[in-house]
Amino acid sequence: MTTPTLSSLNLRYTAAVLVARIVASLLGVYVFIWGIMALGITGLVAMGVDYEEAYLLFKLSAFLVFLALFLWCYATQGVLKLWLIFVGGGTLMIALAWLIQNQLMRGV
Numbered sequence: 001m002t003t004p005t006l007s008s009l010n011l012r013y014t015a016a017v018l019v020a021r022i023v024a025s026l027l028g029v030y031v032f033i034w035g036i037m038a039l040g041i042t043g044l045v046a047m048g049v050d051y052e053e054a055y056l057l058f059k060l061s062a063f064l065v066f067l068a069l070f071l072w073c074y075a076t077q078g079v080l081k082l083w084l085i086f087v088g089g090g091t092l093m094i095a096l097a098w099l100i101q102n103q104l105m106r107g108v
Contacts, residue, residue, distance in 0.1 A: 037062055044057070
């Protein structure tokens with residue numbers, strides 16, 4: 001049995017970080033954009049903007065924001081920071097949008 005060398009361990013670590021970064025750039029950014037859209041559309045509807053106009057505004061801007069965040073995934077150093085920002089922030093925005101939408105549906 002051979003013991004793993006430092007270079008093979010470093011290669012495995014690098015591969016794991018790269019896979020985590022790729023998954024964060026696709027799925028993490030998607031969750032974050034979904035949260036931005038949900039919160040933005042709900043917020044604009046709560047302020048009296050028509051749903052279709054709010055949806056169109058955020059749908060058109062979502063591509064540019066997705067592209068910027070996707071590129072940022074490969075420019076930043078910390079992979080854990082990416083996951084915390086994208087998944088944590090996206091989930092928080094989705095939950096907040098859900099609460100606002102429930103308040104709107106109740107008529108409060």
